[in-house]
Amino acid sequence: MVCNNISFGIRPGECAAIIGINGIGKSTLLKTIGKLQPSMGGEIRVEGELLGDLSANKLAKRISLVLTEPIASKNLTVRELIALGRQPYTNWMGTLTTKDIKKVSETIETLALGNLKDKKCYALSDGQLQRVMIARALAQDTEIILLDEPTTHLDLFHKVQILKLLKSIAHQTKKAILFTSHEIELAIQLCDKILILEGKNNPFDEPCKLIENKAFESLFPADTVQFDALSGTFRIQK
Amino acid sequence: MKLNKTYVIRFGLLWVVLFFCIVLSISLGSVSISFLDTLKVIFGLEIHNESLTYIIWNYRIPKALTAIMAGSGLALSGLLMQTLFRNPLAGPFVLGISSGASLGVALLIMGLSLFSGIISISIINDISLAIVASIGSFLVLFLVIGVATKIKDTMALLIIGLMIGSITAAVVSVLSYFSNAEKLQQYVFWTYGSLGDLSGVQLAILGIAICIGIGISIFSIKSLNGYLLGENYAQSLGINLKKSRFLIIIATGILAGSITAFTGPIAFIGLAVPHLTRQIFNTTDHKVLVPAVLLYGSIILLICDVIAQLPGQASVLPINAITSIIGAPVVIWLLLRKRKMVF
Numbered sequence: 001m002v003c004n005n006i007s008f009g010i011r012p013g014e015c016a017a018i019i020g021i022n023g024i025g026k027s028t029l030l031k032t033i034g035k036l037q038p039s040m041g042g043e044i045r046v047e048g049e050l051l052g053d054l055s056a057n058k059l060a061k062r063i064s065l066v067l068t069e070p071i072a073s074k075n076l077t078v079r080e081l082i083a084l085g086r087q088p089y090t091n092w093m094g095t096l097t098t099k100d101i102k103k104v105s106e107t108i109e110t111l112a113l114g115n116l117k118d119k120k121c122y123a124l125s126d127g128q129l130q131r132v133m134i135a136r137a138l139a140q141d142t143e144i145i146l147l148d149e150p151t152t153h154l155d156l157f158h159k160v161q162i163l164k165l166l167k168s169i170a171h172q173t174k175k176a177i178l179f180t181s182h183e184i185e186l187a188i189q190l191c192d193k194i195l196i197l198e199g200k201n202n203p204f205d206e207p208c209k210l211i212e213n214k215a216f217e218s219l220f221p222a223d224t225v226q227f228d229a230l231s232g233t234f235r236i237q238k
Numbered sequence: 239m240k241l242n243k244t245y246v247i248r249f250g251l252l253w254v255v256l257f258f259c260i261v262l263s264i265s266l267g268s269v270s271i272s273f274l275d276t277l278k279v280i281f282g283l284e285i286h287n288e289s290l291t292y293i294i295w296n297y298r299i300p301k302a303l304t305a306i307m308a309g310s311g312l313a314l315s316g317l318l319m320q321t322l323f324r325n326p327l328a329g330p331f332v333l334g335i336s337s338g339a340s341l342g343v344a345l346l347i348m349g350l351s352l353f354s355g356i357i358s359i360s361i362i363n364d365i366s367l368a369i370v371a372s373i374g375s376f377l378v379l380f381l382v383i384g385v386a387t388k389i390k391d392t393m394a395l396l397i398i399g400l401m402i403g404s405i406t407a408a409v410v411s412v413l414s415y416f417s418n419a420e421k422l423q424q425y426v427f428w429t430y431g432s433l434g435d436l437s438g439v440q441l442a443i444l445g446i447a448i449c450i451g452i453g454i455s456i457f458s459i460k461s462l463n464g465y466l467l468g469e470n471y472a473q474s475l476g477i478n479l480k481k482s483r484f485l486i487i488i489a490t491g492i493l494a495g496s497i498t499a500f501t502g503p504i505a506f507i508g509l510a511v512p513h514l515t516r517q518i519f520n521t522t523d524h525k526v527l528v529p530a531v532l533l534y535g536s537i538i539l540l541i542c543d544v545i546a547q548l549p550g551q552a553s554v555l556p557i558n559a560i561t562s563i564i565g566a567p568v569v570i571w572l573l574l575r576k577r578k579m580v581f
Contacts, residue, residue: 036470060476072324073466075522087464087475093525094460140475 020197313535316508342374430556
C-alpha cells in the first residue's frame with residue numbers, strides 16, 4: 001500500500017482538494033470514495049451511512065463524478081449529455097419528466113452553457129467540455145461531487161475558471177466538492193480545505209493552517225522544489 | 239428528449255418504405271406477380287388464381303417474414319454490441335455466436351460422416367441443421383456469459399469472443415480438409431444463408447425468439463444510453479454494470495443465435511445497419527436508435543432478398559453475399575458524403 005492512515009471529512013458547502021505526488025493514490029482514493037473500485041480497507045461514510053450499504057441507485061443520487069477518461073460517444077449534444085445526469089431519477093425507460101427537463105435547463109443556465117447546448121461534444125474545446133461534464137454532475141443533483149483532475153489539459157485561465165466555478169457551486173448550492181489536483185498553488189488560493197497525501201500523516205486542513213504547520217514543505221524533495229510560505233508558491237532550486 | 243417532429247416524419251417514411259419493400263419482395267420472384275394482385279392477396283381478397291395465392295401464402299409471405307425478423311434482429315444485436323463494446327467494428331457475431339452455429343453444422347454435415355459411415359445422410363435436413371446450429375450458438379453463448387461473469391474488463395470479452403471464433407473456424411477447416419467434395423459442398427451451401435423454406439412452426443419459434451430479444455433490448459435502453467458515457471460513468475449513474483451487460487449479451491445471443499440457426503450466417507446487416515441508422519438519424523439516443531435499426535434492418539434485408547431472387551429468373555443468389563455486395567457501398571458512400579462518422 002502506498003498511502004496509509006487517511007482520515008478526513010468534508011461538509012456541505014465545502015470545496016476541498018486532494019494533492020500529492022504522482023502515484024501516491026489520489027485517483028485511487030477518489031475512485032474508492034466514488035465506489036468505482038473496491039475499498040482496500042477502512043470505512044467511508046456518506047452522511048453516516050456506510051458506502052458499502054448504499055445501493056447503486058441510492059449512491060447515484062448522493063455522489064456524482066467527473067473523471068479523466070473521455071466519454072465513449074462524443075456525438076452526444078451538450079443537452080443530451082447533461083440530461084444523462086438525470087438517469088438516477090428517471091423511470092426504466094429513462095424518460096425525462098418536466099422536473100428533469102427543468103433541472104437540465106437550470107443547470108445549463110447556471111453554467112452559462114446556453115450558446116453551446118445544441119452543439120455536439122466533439123465540437124467543444126477541452127475547457128468547454130470540462131464545464132459540460134461538471135454541468136452533468138450538477139444535473140445529477142447529488143450532495144457530493146467528486147472530480148478527478150478537473151483542470152488537466154487546460155490553460156491557466158481555464159484552470160482558474162474551473163476551480164472558481166467549483167468553489168462557487170460548493171458555496172452557493174451547499175454541495176460538498178472534492179477533487180484531485182496537481183495545481184497546488186491554485187488550490188491553496190481557492191480551496192476551503194486541502195488533503196495532502198504524502199504517505200504517513202496525510203494532513204487535512206484549511207490551506208493557511210497547512211502552511212503554518214509547514215505541511216507543504218515535505219511534499220517534494222527539497223533539492224528540486226521548495227515551498228515559499230510567504231507567497232504560498234513553489235520555487236525551483238537552481 | 240421527446241420524439242420531435244423530424245423523427246416522427248422519418249419513422250412514418252420508414253414504415254411506408256418497409257411496406258413497399260414487403261409488397262415488392264412478395265411480388266417479385268421466379269414467378270412475377272403483379273403489385274395489385276399481391277396487395278389483394280395480402281389483404282385477403284380473391285384474385286381467381288389459386289396457384290398465385292398458394293405461392294404467396296406458402297412461399298413468399300413466410301420468406302418476407304423471415305427477412306423482416308432476421309434483418310431487424312441482426313441489426314438490433316449489432317447495435318447492442320457496438321454500444322456495449324463502444325466499438326464501431328463490433329457486430330452481432332463478435333461474441334463468436336455464428337462461429338458456434340457453423341461448428342455445429344460442420345460437425346453434423348462433415349464430422350458425422352468422418353467418424354461413422356454407418357449413420358445415413360438422411361438425418362441431415364433443415365430441421366436437424368437448425369437444431370445443431372442452435373446448440374452450437376448457445377453453447378458458445380453460455381461460454382461467453384460464463385467468462386463475462388468472471389472478468390471485469392468488457393474489452394477482454396471482445397477478444398475472447400474473437401478467439402472462440404478463431405478456434406471454431408480452425409476446427410471447421412480441419413473438418414473440411416478431411417471431408418469429401420459432396421459434404422463440403424453441402425456445408426458451403428449452408429454458409430450462403432437462406433431466407434426461404436421456413437415452416438410455420440419454425441417461423442413461430444423465430445418470432446418468439448426475436449420478440450424476447452427485442453423486449454430485453456427495450457428494457458436495456460436506459461443502460462445503453464448510460465454506456466454512451468463509458469462504463470465508469472454508467473456505474474456512477476446507478477447502472478448495475480454486471481446485470482446490464484448480462485442482459486445485453488443474452489439479448490444478442492438470442493437474436494443472433496436463433497437467426498443464424500434458421501437462416502444460416504447472414505453477414506453485414508448487423509455491422510452496417512447501426513452505422514447507416516446513426517448517419518441518417520444523427521443521434522445516439524437508443525430510444526430512437528432501437529426502433530430505427532429494427533425498421534432499417536428489415537428494409538435492407540428485404541431489398542437484398544429481392545435482388546438475390548434475380549427477379550424473373552429461376553436461380554437464386556446467396557443472400558449472405560448479396561447483403562455485403564449491396565450494403566457495403568452504401569455505407570462507404572454515406573461515410574464519404576457526411577465526412578464524419580457518427581458513433
